[in-house]
Amino acid sequence: MSTELKEKETEAETETESASSRQSRRMEQKRQRASRRDLKEEAREEIDDADDTIEIKVFRFDPEVAGKEEPRFDTFHVPFFKGMTVLDALIYARDHYDTSLTFRHSCRQAICGSDALFVNGTQRLGCKTQIADLEDHLGSTIRIEPLPHQEVVKDLVVDMEHFYDQMEAVEPFFDADELPEGELEEQRQDRENREKIKMSTRCIWCGACMSSCNIAAGDNEYLGPAAINKAYRFAMDEREGEDRKQQRLNIIEQEHGVWRCQTQFSCTEVCPKDIPLTEHIQELKREAVKNNLKFW
Numbered sequence: 366m367s368t369e370l371k372e373k374e375t376e377a378e379t380e381t382e383s384a385s386s387r388q389s390r391r392m393e394q395k396r397q398r399a400s401r402r403d404l405k406e407e408a409r410e411e412i413d414d415a416d417d418t419i420e421i422k423v424f425r426f427d428p429e430v431a432g433k434e435e436p437r438f439d440t441f442h443v444p445f446f447k448g449m450t451v452l453d454a455l456i457y458a459r460d461h462y463d464t465s466l467t468f469r470h471s472c473r474q475a476i477c478g479s480d481a482l483f484v485n486g487t488q489r490l491g492c493k494t495q496i497a498d499l500e501d502h503l504g505s506t507i508r509i510e511p512l513p514h515q516e517v518v519k520d521l522v523v524d525m526e527h528f529y530d531q532m533e534a535v536e537p538f539f540d541a542d543e544l545p546e547g548e549l550e551e552q553r554q555d556r557e558n559r560e561k562i563k564m565s566t567r568c569i570w571c572g573a574c575m576s577s578c579n580i581a582a583g584d585n586e587y588l589g590p591a592a593i594n595k596a597y598r599f600a601m602d603e604r605e606g607e608d609r610k611q612q613r614l615n616i617i618e619q620e621h622g623v624w625r626c627q628t629q630f631s632c633t634e635v636c637p638k639d640i641p642l643t644e645h646i647q648e649l650k651r652e653a654v655k656n657n658l659k660f661w
């Protein structure tokens with residue numbers, strides 16, 4: 366077969382292939398549109414049948430889609446069930462009304478820290494916040510916004526990069542003074558010391574505390590409550606030894622460290638893991654003072 370004929374055959378095959386892939390893409394889009402119609406219909410029926418419904422007003426913003434770059438709020442009606450969380454309501458709205466509604470979530474049990482949101486004016490985890498615990502949940506609209514003081518990427522998703530940088534700045538890893546002799550032997554800690562740091566180990570890196578902090582909002586370099594709590598977790602761990610503790614204190618004593626905290630308690634109030642953040646910051650301030658006392 367001549368080269369020219371072969372090329373023609375290949376071209377024809379490619380055209381047939383792309384026509385068939387266009388066809389299957391169209392079919393898929395059609396199928397998705399039909400399923401969205403079905404879900405909207407299902408939502409209408411469920412709302413008619415529901416004993417109670419709720420109204421959620423959700424912040425929307427998409428800088429990449431023409432016509433959606435301006436921030437706005439969308440309202441969704443959702444059938445209410447006992448035990449429903451804010452995250453459940455968002456998932457319902459996304460699955461039944463608007464698949465482009467964007468928010469982070471994963472574990473749905475207050476462990477991964479990915480769904481910290483600003484609900485009715487307070488930082489909360491969507492999966493831990495029961496709709497029934499929100500005041501007037503059946504009578505008024507529940508307002509759901511992204512975490513304040515963070516750059517919004519899309520809808521309820523914020524850029525966590527700065528928060529992670531602050532966490533990294535305190536060197537958030539265990540750095541033991543001595544290692545046990547046996548390679549697989551556990552690094553033991555005495556019971557009292559474990560109790561002391563117990564609460565500080567519960568952080569799930571959700572960023573709610575940082576978002577609630579007025580100082581962090583005004584000082585971009587402030588380490589923030591979560592990072593200082595992380596420093597506390599290791600500085601108070603006796604297995605790390607005095608030299609390492611000294612290095613950790615040097616980090617939190619700096620200009621944008623513990624001394625920036627004005628004990629407003631906002632971080633402690635919003636922390637979904639009930640970590641006494643302000644208390645930990647105060648204790649590190651005392652440690653820093655002791656560390657700098659000089660006796661002549």
Ligand code: SF4
Nearest residue numbers: 568569571572574636
């Ligand atoms: S300290 Fe609490 S609020 Fe702050 S990141 Fe950790 S779990 Fe979230």
Ligand code: FES
Nearest residue numbers: 471473477478492
């Ligand atoms: S989904 Fe993991 S903490 Fe809420």
